[in-house]
Amino acid sequence: MTVECPRCGTLYRRPARAEPGADTTYRCARCRHVFEAGAVEPAMLSGAEDEEREFAFDDEPGDDDAAPDPVAVAYDVAPEEGRPMKSPARFAVRTMVLVSLGYAILSVYLYTHPEGLRTAFGSVPLIGSRLTEARLQPTIVQLNDVKGRYERVQGDRLVFVISGTAVNNSGVPVRSIQIEGRIAGAQEQRQVVFCGAAPRDVQDLSLREIALLQTLEPPKDWSLAPGEQADFLVVFASPATDLREFGAEVVAVQAPSRRG
16 A cells, blocks of 8 residues: 655555554655645645656554655766866876976077087086087098007017007197097907007007006197197007908097187
8 A cells, every 4th residue: 555645746655554544644755744644635836747756665653743754766976077187197297298398498409509508517527628629520630651560568468559640630729539440350340549648659568558548538738739740559459360451540529628
C-alpha cells in the first residue's frame, strides 16, 4: 500500500504496522505538508508537468506525525567545465618556455654584438684576456724551411721531429701562433705546439720532458713583429718506421691583447 502527498504528489509506502482506515496523519518529507491518508486536498503547483515522482520506503512504525523519508535519488555531478588546471607540471612548462626564450634572446644579442661581449668580460680573471684577443687569419704567417727527421732521445727512444721557421707576413704584431704537425704512415698522427716556446734540441731530453715542453705557451709579452721569424719544433714520441709523408701548417694566430 502506498500513500500519496496531496500537495506535491510524492508517493510513500504505508508503514507495515499502520491500520487501514485509521485516522493516521503523515508529514511529507519533501514539502513538509501534514495530511491524512485518503484526504483530498489541492495539489501544489509544479513547474514541470512530467516531473518524476519519488518513492520512499519505511518499515518502521510511525506515530501520528510519522513521515517516511522519500527514496533518495543520486545523480552524477559533472565536474565544472572551464576551470583552469593548476598543477606543478603547468608551472614547469611555463618556466621552461620563459627560460628558453630568454636564452634565445641573449644568444642573438651576443652573436650580433661580439665587441660588447669582449668589453664586458675583458676584465674577468682567466678568460678575460682571451676574450679581448682578436683572432687573425692563419695565412698571414708563413712557414719556411720545414724539415722532418728521426732522432734518438734520452733512453735510446726513437722520435720524429718536424722543425722550421714561422714568418709574420702581416703589417701588425702577432702572438699565440699555433702550428700543427702531421705524420702519416700506418696511421696518421697530429700534434699542435706554440711557436716561440720550442726547445732548440731534444736529444738530451726524455719523452716526459718533451711532452711537457710541447704544452708550454710563450710568455704573455711575447709577440712576432711584422717581417720577423721564429723557430718551431714538433716532436712525435711514437712514430711509425714506414712514414710516407709529413707536414706542418699554422692553425691559429692572435693579435696582442688590447689594453685600456
